Amino acid sequence: MSEIDLTPAAAARVAAIATKQSRPPILRLSVDGGGCAGFSYRFGFADGIEADDIRAERDGTTLVxxxxxxxxVRGSAVDYVDNMGGASFRVTNPNAASGCGCGSSFSI
Incomplete structure (x- = not known):
């Protein structure tokens, strides 16, 4: 199993946003303490890759x-979902014991 994965839909969305913003197609996922379930996911674009970052690459896009x-988040997949509930990056995390309705926080 890979340490983390970036789905084709997420890679395509990162590439589209990066192109519009004239940035490298590098999405950073980090976990912060807090959120309604204990931990929260934070996404942001990175200008570069740190020496100790773990990477997942797909279609010219990198998740760090x-x-x-x-x-x-080991073993998770980052996806991009666009449905009636809204459009967002989502993490499918096999380590999460529970999550919240908003999908952006979890507990272990």
């Missing part, structure tokens, strides 16, 4: 995760 956050 720092080693501390990776302990909480």
């Amino acid at each position: 995760v720092d080693p501390i956050s990776l302990d909480l």
Whole structure:
């Protein structure tokens, strides 16, 4: 199993946003303490890749995760979902014991 995965839909969305913003197609996923379930996911574009980052690459797009956050999201997949509930990046995290309705926080 890979340490983390980026789905084709997420890779396409990262590439589209990066092109519009004239940035490299690098999405950073990190985990912060807090949120309604204990931990929360944070997404942002990165200008570069740190030496200790774990990477997942798909279709010319890179997902990076720092080693501390990776302990909480190892084995996860980052997807991009666009439905009637809205459009957002989502994490399918096999380590999460529970989540919240908003889909952006979880507990272990």
